[in-house]
Amino acid sequence: MDKQLTFTYEIMDVCLLAGKIMLQSGAETYRVEDTMTRMASAFGFSHSHSYVTPTGIIFSVEGKEPTKTKLIRIAERTTDLEKVALVNGISRKISSRELTADEAYESLKEVEQAKHTYPFWLQALAAAVSSGCFLIMFLGKWVDFLPAVIAGGTGFISLIYFHRLVPIKFFSEFIASFIIGLIAFIFVKTGTGLEVDKIIIGSVMPLVPGLLITNAVRDLMAGHLVSGLSKGAEAFLTAFAIGSGIALVFSLFAV
Structure with missing residues (x-):
């Protein structure tokens, strides 16, 4: 697998993880789609498409290679608006070129695993x-x-x-x-x-x-x-x- 294709899949994983966290935490559908598209655009993929429903996310990017598409399922949904805010913060850092793909993925993983709910x-x-x-x-x-x-x-x-x-x-x-x-x-x-x-x-x-x-x-x-x-x-x-x-x-x- 060449480096460009590997990088493409890495960006897709970052965007999908961000969308998954937001959707599971109670974010609106349009906000999830907009965040994923903005993150992909910040990494150089200006032609990306996302289709979000309460139970799943379909995300694809277009580049020099054939279009790549991934799907993830959403089984559990709750309300954790702090996680939505944290993902939005990471998205802004990506847009301002403050985070690389690897750094963004690790930050999103920390947000996903964090327990922000009250006892x-x-x-x-x-x-x-x-x-x-x-x-x-x-x-x-x-x-x-x-x-x-x-x-x-x-x-x-x-x-x-x-x-x-x-x-x-x-x-x-x-x-x-x-x-x-x-x-x-x-x-x-x-x-x-x-x-x-x-x-x-x-x-x-x-x-x-x-x-x-x-x-x-x-x-x-x-x-x-x-x-x-x-x-x-x-x-x-x-x-x-x-x-x-x-x-x-x-x-x-x-x-």
Whole structure:
């Protein structure tokens, strides 16, 4: 394999790794494609093409040799905007000629392996407190603040636990919302809480896919119809799972 062909594949690997990290971390489709194209152009490949969907990336470059194309699959997606910012920073350094291909690849590998997420207990605590704050924001009573905190925190813990048992988002979201509704009914029936609807609304807010909905709309506005519709469908399924869990509680326990 000649040096030019080896260099071409190295640049493709750098661009694909950057795109993979960004897509797995919650970046919009158009941002991923733009970053990959800019990085390739900075390394001398002005004619590159990327096609990004929520589950895969196809990237090709054109040069003196026949067009080279690579495909990678995306299995897991989460929200880690710090990684998106770090990859954007590396992309800017590449554009300003501060990093070579090897240095950029090593920097991206460090970003991929880094753990930027907060500890699980802190995430659960934040979900619990935010549930109580959402209740107050929706004009709930202060007496319902603690029930919303407990219901929201328990629901978030249930979401993570059941998703680890069965890696199907719909199942874990359905069970978590059912548990939230059940806890809210228990508080109201025992006289500890007053308004079951406000407790439930505040408690399910940490489960709502806000970033996914935002990215779906932004991708649609940017003309990425496939990615926008697929993300919108994923957000709809999440909303449907949450609503189904709460509806089951009402159908079983409401009088």
